[in-house]
Every structure is written in C-alpha cells, then in structure tokens.
Amino acid sequence: MKYKDPEMTEIIETNCLSIEDNKAIQWIEDHKEDVVGFLQELIQIPSVNPWFNPKEGESREAEVQGVIRKRMEGMGAEVKQWEPSAEALAKYAGRPGYYADHKFEGRPNQAAVLKGTGGGKSLLLTGHVDVVPAASGWTMEPFKGERLDGAVYGRGAVDMKGGIAAMVMALEAVVKSGYQLKGDVIVGTVVDEEAGGMGTLDFVDKGYRADACILTESTDMKIAPLCRGILWGKLVITGRSGHIELPQGDWREGGAVDAIGLARVFMDHFDRLNADWHVRKVHPYLPLPCQVYIAQINAGEYPTAFANQAELVFNAQYLPREKDENGLGSRVKAEIEAFVASVAQTEEWLRENPPKIEWLIDADCGETPVSDPFVQEMENSINKIRENSAIEGIGFHTDMGWFVNVGIPTVNFGPGTPRVAHQNDESLEEQELIDAVKTIALTIINWCGVSDN
Numbered sequence: 369m370k371y372k373d374p375e376m377t378e379i380i381e382t383n384c385l386s387i388e389d390n391k392a393i394q395w396i397e398d399h400k401e402d403v404v405g406f407l408q409e410l411i412q413i414p415s416v417n418p419w420f421n422p423k424e425g426e427s428r429e430a431e432v433q434g435v436i437r438k439r440m441e442g443m444g445a446e447v448k449q450w451e452p453s454a455e456a457l458a459k460y461a462g463r464p465g466y467y468a469d470h471k472f473e474g475r476p477n478q479a480a481v482l483k484g485t486g487g488g489k490s491l492l493l494t495g496h497v498d499v500v501p502a503a504s505g506w507t508m509e510p511f512k513g514e515r516l517d518g519a520v521y522g523r524g525a526v527d528m529k530g531g532i533a534a535m536v537m538a539l540e541a542v543v544k545s546g547y548q549l550k551g552d553v554i555v556g557t558v559v560d561e562e563a564g565g566m567g568t569l570d571f572v573d574k575g576y577r578a579d580a581c582i583l584t585e586s587t588d589m590k591i592a593p594l595c596r597g598i599l600w601g602k603l604v605i606t607g608r609s610g611h612i613e614l615p616q617g618d619w620r621e622g623g624a625v626d627a628i629g630l631a632r633v634f635m636d637h638f639d640r641l642n643a644d645w646h647v648r649k650v651h652p653y654l655p656l657p658c659q660v661y662i663a664q665i666n667a668g669e670y671p672t673a674f675a676n677q678a679e680l681v682f683n684a685q686y687l688p689r690e691k692d693e694n695g696l697g698s699r700v701k702a703e704i705e706a707f708v709a710s711v712a713q714t715e716e717w718l719r720e721n722p723p724k725i726e727w728l729i730d731a732d733c734g735e736t737p738v739s740d741p742f743v744q745e746m747e748n749s750i751n752k753i754r755e756n757s758a759i760e761g762i763g764f765h766t767d768m769g770w771f772v773n774v775g776i777p778t779v780n781f782g783p784g785t786p787r788v789a790h791q792n793d794e795s796l797e798e799q800e801l802i803d804a805v806k807t808i809a810l811t812i813i814n815w816c817g818v819s820d821n
C-alpha cells in the first residue's frame with residue numbers, strides 16, 4: 369500500500385499486507401487467552417529490583433528470564449544469558465546508566481535471536497524484567513495476576529510485564545501463524561531498569577544491534593519517539609538562626625537571617641524561570657514544556673527559631689536536543705546553576721553566603737526523528753489496529769537513550785497508562801494488551817519482510 373506522511377510530500381511505498389488476510393492477526397484473535405495467560409505468568413513471578421530491599425523470595429528476575437527463554441526457544445530462537453558486571457562496564461563511568469556499586473549475581477540479562485531467512489531489516493524488541501516493590505494498600509493481590517472486568521492486576525502489569533508479554537506474543541503470533549521472516553528479530557530482556565538502567569547499558573555494550581528498536585514501556589498505545597531527561601537537585605540555602613520573638617537587628621551586626629524567607633525568594637524566581645522555559649523548552653511532540661518543580665521543602669528546626677537552613681529539592685526536565693557529549697544534562701545543570709547564582713546577586717547576604725546545588729540524579733533521554741522510516745512503519749501498523757492513534761513523546765525517562773546513542777532508531781510503544789506504573793492496584797486492560805500484540809506483530813512483518821511460502 370501507499371502511505372503519505374503528513375509532514376512530508378513524498379509518498380512512501382510499504383510492503384504492508386492487507387489486515388483482513390493477515391494470518392498473525394487471526395492467530396492473535398484465536399489465542400487471546402494465551403496472551404493474557406502469559407502476562408499472568410510473568411506477574412506471578414515477583415521480580416522486585418534488589419536495590420529496593422524486597423522481601424525474601426520477591427526478587428526473582430532470573431526466573432522471569434527463564435519463562436521468556438522457554439517461550440523464545442519454542443519459536444526456534446537462540447537464547448543467551450549472562451550476568452552484567454560493574455567492573456567490566458567501568459569504562460562508562462560518568463555516562464548514563466553506569467553505577468559502580470550495582471551487583472548482578474543471579475540477575476542475568478538475556479538476548480533471544482530469531483534468525484531471518486536473509487535480505488530483510490532486523491528489529492530489536494526490548495524491555496526490563498524488574499519491577500518496583502508492591503507497597504502497602506493494595507486491594508488486589510500484587511503477585512497473582514488476577515483478572516477483573518477485563519483487566520489484569522498486579523505489580524508490573526503496566527511497568528512493564530504487559531509490554532514484555534506484548535512483544536513476545538507478537539513474535540510468537542508471526543512465527544506460529546506461518547510467516548518466514550527475512551530479517552532477524554532480537555528479543556532483549558534486561559534487569560535493573562528500575563534502579564538506573566545498567567542492564568540496558570550492558571546489553572548495548574555486548575554489541576546487540578538492529579535496524580530499529582521498539583522499547584515496550586507503556587505509552588498509552590501512543591508512538592513515543594522521544595523521552596525527556598530528568599534532573600533531581602537539592603538547592604541548599606544557608607541562613608542564620610535566632611530567636612523569632614526577639615528583635616534581631618541587622619545581620620551584619622549578628623542578627624538572624626531567615627532561610628525560609630530566602631527560599632521564598634528562590635521559589636518566586638523559579639516561577640520566572642519556568643515562564644521562560646515554557647516558551648523556550650518546548651517540543652512539538654511533547655504535551656508539557658520542561659520545568660523546574662519544587663518537590664520537597666525541608667527547613668527549620670523548632671518553633672522559636674528562624675530557620676538556619678532551607679533545602680529545596682527540585683525536579684527539572686530536559687530535551688534530547690539539550691544533552692551533552694556524554695548523553696547527559698550537564699548543560700542544563702550549568703544553566704540552573706547560573707540562574708541560582710544570578711538570583712543570589714540580588715541579596716547582600718546571599719552574595720556573601722551563596723547557596724549550593726547538590727545534584728542527585730541525571731537520567732538520560734533520546735529521540736528518533738518522526739520522519740524516520742521506522743516511526744512511519746509503526747504509525748502505519750497502529751492505524752490498522754486502532755483509531756485516533758497518536759505520536760507523542762513521554763515526559764519521563766526510559767532506557768531508549770543508549771539505543772539511540774549507538775545509532776538504532778528507537779520508539780517507545782506499549783500497552784497501559786504510564787500513570788498507574790508504581791501505583792497500588794496496577795492494572796492493564798486486556799483489550800489494550802491484545803491491540804499492542806497486533807500492532808507489534810504487523811510491525812515485525814512489514815519491517816523485517818516475509819518470504820513467500
């Protein structure tokens with residue numbers, strides 16, 4: 369069929385088969401229970417990242433890999449498993465996803481390669497098998513994969529065992545319905561995303577490459593060719609304590625300086641900065657501009673003293689076009705530091721006692737241009753499955769950065785509402801899961817190509 373990109377004038381030929389006689393779509397219709405059952409099976413193996421100190425027996429990433437392995441071997445894929453090593457990755461110090469103290473004993477990464485017959489484009493399907501803990505307050509069992517009113521409940525239903533189930537079952541549908549793929553498909557499942565993304569760094573370091581990649585984090589079924597970078601910082605403002613109920617006099621003569629009052633000055637100025645970023649730091653495929661939001665305020669010690677110190681913990685986001693040569697947010701950090709320094713110039717006390725920023729987190733980002741043929745192929749596929757599909761970037765971090773860094777056009781695409789990730793009673797609509805399986809199956813067939821048989 370012919371496909372016309374709204375942003376381009378040329379017409380692009382694709383080798384798309386008509387949806388009515390697509391055997392894979394029919395297979396998925398006939399095997400909906402298997403698809404849902406596979407998601408339940410994944411949820412029923414708790415795989416909480418050990419960084420969160422999970423309860424005994426709740427950190428079984430290796431077992432999840434084993435279940436995926438069995439499924440992939442059943443399709444004829446060759447599967448390799450290995451444990452990442454911080455030592456072997458030390459050359460990445462100062463780059464995204466590297467943490468010298470992360471341990472991987474009993475926590476394997478996995479690559480399942482399904483060889484094509486040759487002459488087609490290759491595709492990497494990837495996601496993380498670790499989840500965050502199930503905190504208290506669930507009304508459903510977090511590790512049972514219960515079904516209720518057309519949804520599957522459990523930790524990881526959305527983030528991201530739903531996405532893993534979708535990509536594995538999509539490939540199974542293609543294989544079991546009899547298509548012979550020309551290009552290779554790699555199913556890469558990694559550990560340790562929820563504590564920084566070192567599993568993906570290791571996977572890329574091992575040399576796995578493809579002509580395109582789908583990272584199946586939940587995107588509300590939108591095609592998300594970019595994610596933002598995230599900075600956490602702590603602005604520490606120093607004051608001088610003194611009795612609140614007594615006259616203090618000038619600070620130059622020993623009087624108190626209220627750190628809370630100074631924090632308010634910075635908060636007002638951050639509003640000004642955000643008004644500026646609201647105009648400058650926008651992206652046509654992101655619903656929100658980048659902003660600096662205060663997430664926590666820590667100040668003061670007891671009710672009769674002016675605050676000696678105030679801390680503003682903030683979250684700032686940055687765009688892929690702002691990342692530095694290491695793939696991180698040092699330019700945006702420098703911009704925020706210069707802004708804070710300029711505000712400090714407006715007060716004599718602050719000039720003499722300049723506030724400091726401690727940087728806590730820098731999570732990287734990535735972007736694939738919407739004009740990339742793979743983004744168009746994905747759009748082409750989803751338009752056959754759902755109405756009102758959209759291309760929209762995601763505001764939070766995913767592991768896509770490293771795939772983009774090594775030159776693989778990558779999109780995030782997966783079932784489920786990202787908002788319910790990490791929430792109690794996390795759940796995924798079964799229909800959305802089925803639609804994701806179909807969309808990915810069509811993308812595999814059309815991107816990798818099929819031999820006549």
Ligand SMILES: [Zn+2]
Pocket residue numbers: 496527528561585
């Ligand atoms: Zn995730």
